[in-house]
Amino acid sequence: MVSLLPKVKKLQTTQNKISISCICVQGEISDFAKCELENFIKEKTNLSLDNAGYKIEFLVVDEKRNNEWYYIDVKNDNMTVKAVCEEGVYRAIQTIKQILSQDMYVSVVEDEPGNAFRSFMLDVGRYFYPVEHIKKIIDYISLFKFNYFHFHLTEDQGWRFESKKYPKLTEIGSKRSHTNFGIKKEEGFYTQSELRDIVDYCHKRFIKVIPEIDIPGHTMSALACYPELSCFDRKLKVSTHWGVKFDIMCAGKDFTYTFCKDILDELCEIFTDEYIHIGGDEAPKKRWELCDNCNAKLNELGLDNMEQLQLYFANYMAEYLKSKGKQTIMWYNKFDENDKIVPDKDIILQFWGTKKDTEFCDVVNSGRRVITSNSSGYYIDLPYGYITLDDSYNTQGVTGIENTKSLFGYETCLWTEYVKDIKKAKFNMFPRVLAISEVFWAGEKAKDYDGFKTKLPLFNEYLKKFDVKMPRRGIYNPNPIRKFFSKLWFEKRQLVWQGLYLTIDNFMLKRKIENQKYKRREK
Numbered sequence: 001m002v003s004l005l006p007k008v009k010k011l012q013t014t015q016n017k018i019s020i021s022c023i024c025v026q027g028e029i030s031d032f033a034k035c036e037l038e039n040f041i042k043e044k045t046n047l048s049l050d051n052a053g054y055k056i057e058f059l060v061v062d063e064k065r066n067n068e069w070y071y072i073d074v075k076n077d078n079m080t081v082k083a084v085c086e087e088g089v090y091r092a093i094q095t096i097k098q099i100l101s102q103d104m105y106v107s108v109v110e111d112e113p114g115n116a117f118r119s120f121m122l123d124v125g126r127y128f129y130p131v132e133h134i135k136k137i138i139d140y141i142s143l144f145k146f147n148y149f150h151f152h153l154t155e156d157q158g159w160r161f162e163s164k165k166y167p168k169l170t171e172i173g174s175k176r177s178h179t180n181f182g183i184k185k186e187e188g189f190y191t192q193s194e195l196r197d198i199v200d201y202c203h204k205r206f207i208k209v210i211p212e213i214d215i216p217g218h219t220m221s222a223l224a225c226y227p228e229l230s231c232f233d234r235k236l237k238v239s240t241h242w243g244v245k246f247d248i249m250c251a252g253k254d255f256t257y258t259f260c261k262d263i264l265d266e267l268c269e270i271f272t273d274e275y276i277h278i279g280g281d282e283a284p285k286k287r288w289e290l291c292d293n294c295n296a297k298l299n300e301l302g303l304d305n306m307e308q309l310q311l312y313f314a315n316y317m318a319e320y321l322k323s324k325g326k327q328t329i330m331w332y333n334k335f336d337e338n339d340k341i342v343p344d345k346d347i348i349l350q351f352w353g354t355k356k357d358t359e360f361c362d363v364v365n366s367g368r369r370v371i372t373s374n375s376s377g378y379y380i381d382l383p384y385g386y387i388t389l390d391d392s393y394n395t396q397g398v399t400g401i402e403n404t405k406s407l408f409g410y411e412t413c414l415w416t417e418y419v420k421d422i423k424k425a426k427f428n429m430f431p432r433v434l435a436i437s438e439v440f441w442a443g444e445k446a447k448d449y450d451g452f453k454t455k456l457p458l459f460n461e462y463l464k465k466f467d468v469k470m471p472r473r474g475i476y477n478p479n480p481i482r483k484f485f486s487k488l489w490f491e492k493r494q495l496v497w498q499g500l501y502l503t504i505d506n507f508m509l510k511r512k513i514e515n516q517k518y519k520r521r522e523k
């Protein structure tokens, strides 16, 4: 049996097992890609390298094909690999690694992706991941042919992106005094040179990078450094605990717009690919409702409510990015196409709800570009009790959409409230990333879950070469009792949520502001 993952478009096998002992890699292949394949052969197989060995010959052909297309022809004494550019060569190498790791019964592989946008998101705002671990994660996703890395760089709990213009963001904003789960400090940030190195690391693997600066919500780490960004110039702290915060950037002050544009300038210098993510999720309007500046802005713009003010803010940033030659992605929030203001048509909306979201179906059908990170299957931060391997494979990008061609892209998200290090990240990723990579690469119409499951034992072995030990089936597809306890264990989070503190703080602030307004009126 031959097991390739993600499933390839066309596979022909043969009864004659090809036996080889040493290999020679040659032809039209970059030094980097050649080195990757040769190192794999040397370090992770029983084969050796020898100029007189079995030839793997790369040819870049002049054909009208997808850049990721490749064709592998396996003969007894040589293998020919065709692609139209280096990108296809690189994807082919990932398949060749798999072929060389099993009994060689392959005769022909022809492959290309069913989806052009296959993304993996890592949140480094909650927990900081050192550069070497980021690279390890990039190695993993490149093995399974992901082509975008969404780098969620800022959160209430930590600002990880070095800004030369606003140095306090990392001096203060990259540190939290403790976490939900312990008394230990949590801190870290990436220098601009480290970030450039990560971008370069991705590009060599034909992975584009989408940096995210999440605004206007989830910005406590920035507000703690620059109180003037908040509605009432509040003295705030980098959040220690997770959860949605009421303090967000003020949309009524000029400084907020200047600050965000400055940050976007620095971001665009480092992240040279076409997409920038501006977040926009979970931004409660409690402060904006009370704030004179936000209300003045709302009135000046003639908008109906604060949700519309957030859309104005997002469109403003998207317009700015457009002037810099970038395209904007933002988290989808419900809106009505008949409202006074709607997201700019050029903005790509990222869906993060569950499969029951019928309104989102309308958005997809309206022709807007959307990325799905359907949290019923692709949120791999959640425990296996919530998102089983079955769910990751079988969840639809958007339920209720007949023509999934209108989806612009797919993304799986690794949030890190509960994923504090690479060890836990690997546990959460595998085997779910295997399932997801197959859905993303081969496309939803090509799904074959039974076929996928038969490949798991072999990929359990394959992943051991890369320092990954997959959990047992009882863990990734738990029975109802284990599911119940997995959920119960996870839900203990309620005990460490700061909801009560936020409610009291909100009440006190509201009273203070209302008193101030009353006193002003009295005068």
Ligand code: ACM
Pocket (backbone or CB within 6 Å): 281, 282, 331, 352
């Ligand atoms: C999100 O899950 N808050 C995008």
Ligand code: ZN
Pocket (backbone or CB within 6 Å): 230, 231, 249, 250, 251, 252, 253, 287, 288, 291, 292, 293, 294
């Ligand atoms: Zn405000």
